[in-house]
Every structure is written in structure tokens, then in C-alpha cells.
Amino acid sequence: MTVVDNPHGSPGLATAEERSRFETIVAGAREDGVEIVHYEPPFPAPGTRGERRLQRIVAGCFLTTGGLATAFLVTYIWWPWEYDRDSLLHNMYTPVLGLTLGLALVATGFGIMIWGKKLIPHEVSIQERHDGPSSDHDRSMATSTLLYMGDEMGLKRRPLLGLSLLAGVAPVGLAAAAPLIGGLIKDPHKPVEGGTGSPLMTTAWGPGIRLTREDGTPIRPEDISTGGQLTVFPGVPEGHTNVHADSPTLLIHLRGQDMAELRDNLTGTNVGATWGDFVAYSKICTHAGCPASLFEQQTNRLLCPCHQSQFLVTDNAKPVFGPATRRLPMLHISVDDEGYFVATSDYKVAIGPGFWERP
């Protein structure tokens, strides 16, 4: 079989020495089950125009890389990179880094690619796969060895060993797993310190707790104009922080006729929860817990931006569109002697997303 099948007729390897070296390679490959059936140096004669051109291109790529990488370093070290909102230079720092580093790498990549694709001899080699099962001989030997190993251990002859090993090892495995998992486990229904009832069912609200703004200041009815709304937090320490992520509430000042409609619709535990033209709903979406915070005045709907559930404010915040299935719970509110909004109890039902133990 001809090893060097060159369409141009020349072997592509100039000297006898080159040819004999190549033959060694071919012989070596053959020992590895690889047959080089086509081997074609792209430029058999050294120093042709095409070769020089490619050489220049590849060298150009590498030199470009060098230049850009240097530019990257210079930028990295000397560019005024400290934050300054109005400085164009600061804003250009990251883009310039990206450009110089990125283009440097891309240029290297192209250089290497062209080198590999255009300057290295093109070849077609064939290797046999040898897949499928091992030979019957090997298989039977392996099986016998395995079986004999079993006999050597003597598990059949001495069954107690096997049983006791199993009985002994299983607890070790469990003992290893126990601290890994056991340390994590935490009862979701155990009241938190100072609380009563499952934390899943309770929030920071309770009788007499003021409705406050984010900065902790209490709220009077006249602070919210008709049709307006305000996110309120329980007036307890850290009430507005994520420590009480279950407590944010939306206080809405409804227009008169809307309030009348709502009052007619009030059902179940919601009866008596409103005060004047004010109603307070949990802000935590009953679907997956995002804040249901977009209040559409015209339609009296609360929209949750996460999966677009919509709740009808004038009907107990019942879900009217989207994947949510439960109403937003209503907080019972009133106004205290000093004229500030207070809650008269905690939420009567669990707020937020559903879970198995929820009735």
C-alpha cells in the first residue's frame, strides 16, 4: 500500500533522510493500529510564496497578541480605574481590558489555528476500533478469578462472617450520614424564641403593633391619599428588615365606592379587618413569595411581577389570573389613641406560598 499518496505525484518529503524518518513514524503508528493512508505536506518545497505568506500571517497573529497583551498590562496598571461616576476613563476601564485581553487571545487562537490547519501536513489516518466485548478467553479467565476470589474469602463456607460484616457496616454508614443530615434538620413548626405557634403560620404582627414605614415612623390615616398605597412593616425591632421577611404588608386607601364593594364582599376571617376606607393585605405573594407590589388603580388589581398572578383588591384579594390559588391574607387593622395605625391581631391565616401542612 502506498503510504504517501500525494495527488501532486511527489512524495512531499524532500530528502531521503526525511523519508526514512517518516517511515519510522508510519511503522510506529502501525504498531498502534493506526494506518496513515494519506499524508500531504502543504508546501513540499520550502520557501514558496504561499508558505512565506502564511508564515507572515501566523507571525502577524502572534505579534498582534504580544502588542495587545502589553496594552492589557499597561491598561491594567496605569489606567485611572478607581470609581468615578462621571469619568469616561473609569467607565472605559473594563471595556478596554476586555478588548485588549479578548483580542489578544483571539489573535493567538487564530495564529495557532492557521498554523495547525495550513502549515502542518494534512493527513488521513485510520485506526481500528476494537470495540465490543473482550475475548471469550479473557472473559472466562476474569470470571473464574472473580469466583475463586469469592471462594477464597469463604463467605459460603462461613456465612456468619458475611452477615456480621453487613450488620456491622450498615450502622457505620448510618453513623457517617447521621451528622451530615442530622445537623441540618430543623423543625419548621417549633416556635421561635418568644413566639407562639409554628413560624410558618405566624408573623411579627400582633395586637397593638403599629404599622410603620421603612424608617420605623408610624402612619396616620391622613398620610395616604385616596387611591394611594404604602408598604408597611411591623413596628418591632428590625421589623422592616429581612429578619421579618414574612411581614411586609400593603396598606391601601380605597376610594369610597371600592371600599363599599369590598365591605360587601368580606368573607370568613376577613370580616371586620378593615378600618375606614383602609385595607391591609400581606405583600408576600401566595404563589411563590415575591412581593405582590404592583397596584393597578383602575382595575383595583394587585399584580405580582414574578409570575403575573393578579389579585382583586375589592374582593378579599382573591386571585383572578395567573398561577396563584390563594387570597392574599388580610391584616386586621385599627387606629390607636394617638391616631396611628395598629394591627389588632396577627394574620389569621398563614401568609405566603403554600405548603403541605397548610389546611
Place this chain on the structure above:
Amino acid sequence: MKKRARIDVKALPGTAANAADERLQVARPLRAVFNKVFPDHWSFLLGEIALFSFIVLLLTGVFLTLYFDPSMSHVTYNGSYLPLRGVHMTRAYETTLHISFDVRGGLIMRQMHHWAALLFMASIVIHMFRIFFTGAFRKPRELNWVIGVTLFIVGFLAGFTGYSLPDDGLSGTGLRIAHAIMLSIPVIGSWTANSLFSGEFPGPGAILPRAYIAHVLLIPGILLALISVHLGLVFKQKHTQWPGPGRTNTNVVGERMFPRYVIKQGGFFAIVFGVIALMGGLLTINPIWLFGPYEAAAVSAASQPDWYVMFLDGSTRLMPPWEIRAFGHTLPPLFWPTVVLPGVMFTLAMAYPFIEARRNRDTAIHNLLQRPRDVPERTALGAMAVAFYLVLTISGGNDPLAENFDISLNAMTWAGRIGLLIVPPIAYWAAYRICLGLQQHDREVLAHGVETGIIRRLPNGQFVEVHQPLAAPDAHGHTELEYTGWVVPKKMNRVGALAPAIKGFFYPVEEPAPPALPQAERRELESSGTR
């Protein structure tokens, strides 16, 4: 004798090689590796993109760990980003801001890390399509397919934990939804959620440190192990190849690993790395300073998760409000689209090679790839799955779509719900028809030849198009060529009759082709068949 032997630089590699071989006997195994043959096709590079992005992820990720602190303890921001000065936030968010504004080159590292993650997931998916549609998952490679699907799942977890770490407005919202998803699991839901978060959401500061150790140690460790096995199996079982001249089910036709194949891979790595660097520098991603720290009561509208999470977001949005309540228990609607659906999807994906083999009673070993058109049923099934996935993903972004095109959100949701039911079957049918059409065209060309575009008028006035047969025709003008499962030339310049019109990049160099000899034509034909 000289006291000190001079070091002969030229002999150094030889000496080193000898030293190594004397101790390790590597000459033969190394030569076998150098000589290993790899087949070449552009579509075999998709998996490499994933591998290279993973390397970039490791490099940039290590940089980020030097500055990031996942602590949830509260601090007041005092760094150089003015708009947030004096704001209370967690250490996690503060250190992310620190990386973005106060660490030299920190921002580009963060952005490269994020872009590399997106690219990692994208190339996994595209690579998976390639494997699926060409039948590369068939025996003996089923195990590698399963590992591949697992890589997607673990990559998803890597992405999600990483996205959660900065504790900005978006990541906190994502975590809260994840918490709700855990809650929705029957029986053990509240226990799982409470245990992982060590309390009610967001808990006493446990979740971020836990997500962190998962993100920087456990998950990358698993990924690394899976990737090693994945590549090891490719190496052991040898790569699949397309059919073509000289290529059989029992051989590999291509290039030896060294030098050409490895050099090309090296170049490709540099290009992928470079593209990620360009994206990291030029394209802002996840500008957490605009989102502010996470507050349970605030959410920015139109917040989008990373693209690979969007299908879950979409399925959640499309789910009708069906809740099961019985015996004092609740099964929330969230459970179906976020736990059951992905569970079914991934199980089906993993089981597919076995299902197909069973259906076809196929126990043979397959090393030759199939063109998608030649297996219409599988291609159509794949198209159906892709359509399903796409409808979900698009629905995950239906709010910006609704806003941009001024469609009502409710209409978008309904379109998604209906689309999810009818688009996949349509995709199935369309893909099936297209496959058959392409098959038929291949046969036609094999029987009649290539359309030349030359119209001839027959003596009776009829016009016919002249076909160039691919082999010597029989008495009826038909050629009998067998379809070999590979590209059939359909244009005259593929059989060497015309020079390609445009050569080079921008300027056409029009050189007339050498006069085509019948023999030369044959050879061209054959070699065009190998590409």
C-alpha cells in the same frame, strides 16, 4: 576529565525523556496517545466550548473567592460606589460591590465568570442536541449520554447557587422562589426548606454560606469528576464519525492526535477564552449595583433569571391555578411545574437511549452517526422536545415581550398555555415531513443527477432541465448509486464543474477552474464526500 560537565542544551530534551522513561516506562503508551486518531467535523467542537468555558469558570472563580465573603451579617456600605453609600446590606452584597468597584480588574472577572457560565450551559445544550439528532448516544455510549444530562443538571445547580450569592435584589427574589418550591414538596417540603435555610426564609444567615460552599467546592468537584469521566469515556470508546469514503463502523478516520488535532484544539481554546474576555469586558451583565440589596418587600419588575432557568420560570407562569386540598393538607400548584415537570423532563432525556434501543430491538454497536433526515422519527421527537422547551423559555420572558410589543400579559400567558399543547405536535409533524422531503431529494439526485440549471428545448418543443448524472447512467438515463448516509452533492460546483464563486474573505478572486476531466471530477466528488 573535566570537573564540571557542560550542559548540552540540545541534548536536554533527550536526557529528560530518558530519565522519565527509565522511571515510568512511558514510551509506548505515550506514542499510542500521540497516534490516537480523532475524526474531524465542526459539530464535534460544541462539547469543547463547554469544556473550555468550564476552565475559564474555574480560573475566574478562584479570583472571585479571594474577595468574596458569603456572610449575611449586616454592614453599612462605605465603599466607593456613591449611590449606595450608607445603605444597610449584607457582607455578601458589600463584597460583591467591592469586587465590582474597588478591586482592580474585579468587574471584568465577575462578568467573565457570569458570561462563561451562560456559555457553559448554552454549549452543553447545543452539544446535547448534536448528540441527540445524530444518534451519537446509541450503544456503546448510553452511559456518556446519561452523564451529559447529569452535567446539565449539576451545571444548573452551579448556576443557580452562583446567581444567589451576591444577595442583590434579584438573587434574593430567586432564593425566595426556590424556598417556595421546596415548601411545595408534599410531606417533607417544609422540613426540607426549613433545614436548608436553618429557619424561616431567609433564616439566620445560613443559606448563603451553605450555597457558597456548594458553589465553590461541592458542585465544582462533582462537575470536575463527571467531566473527567465523560472525556475518559470518549477517549476509551473513541469518537463517533460521520459516514464517508473509507469510514466504517469498526474504524476511525481522521487525524492523529499530535500535532494537528491538538494544535487546533489549543487554538480553539484561545478563541473561546478570548470571546469570553470580550463579552466580559464589553457587555455588562448582572449589574448588581443597580438592583440594590435584597429586601423582602421590594422587587424590580421585569427581572429575568439567567436563560437556563427561564424554562422553569415559564412553566411556573403557565401553570393554571390548580391546588389540591384534602384532609387538612395542601398540594400547591407550584409543585407541578417546578418539581414534577423538570423531574419528568430529565428522566425522559436520560432514558431516551434505552427507550429507542428497546423500540428498535437494537443491540448493535453504533459508531457511525446518522443524518437527522435519515431517522425522521427521532428527529421529529427531538423537534417536539425542543419546541416544548422553547415555548417554556419564551414564556419565562413573556413580561418584557408583552411590554415591548404592547400585548396584554394575560394574552401572552394564554398563548403560552395553548402553545405548549399545540406547538410541539406541529413541530413533530413539520420535522417529520421535512426529513422525508430531504430524503427524497437525495434519492432523486442519486437517480437522476445534479440539476445544472441548463434548460434544453427538445425537438418537439418541450423544455427539460439537463441533469448531470453522478455516475454513468443506464439505458433509461438512471444511475444506480446507493445512498451512503452522507451528503449528496446537489450543486454543480460540488462536483467540480464550477469554481467556488467567492474565495477569501472580502474580495472575490475569480479564477477559472481547470477544465474538468471526467476522472478529476470523480475524485472531487469523492473528496467532497468526506467533508
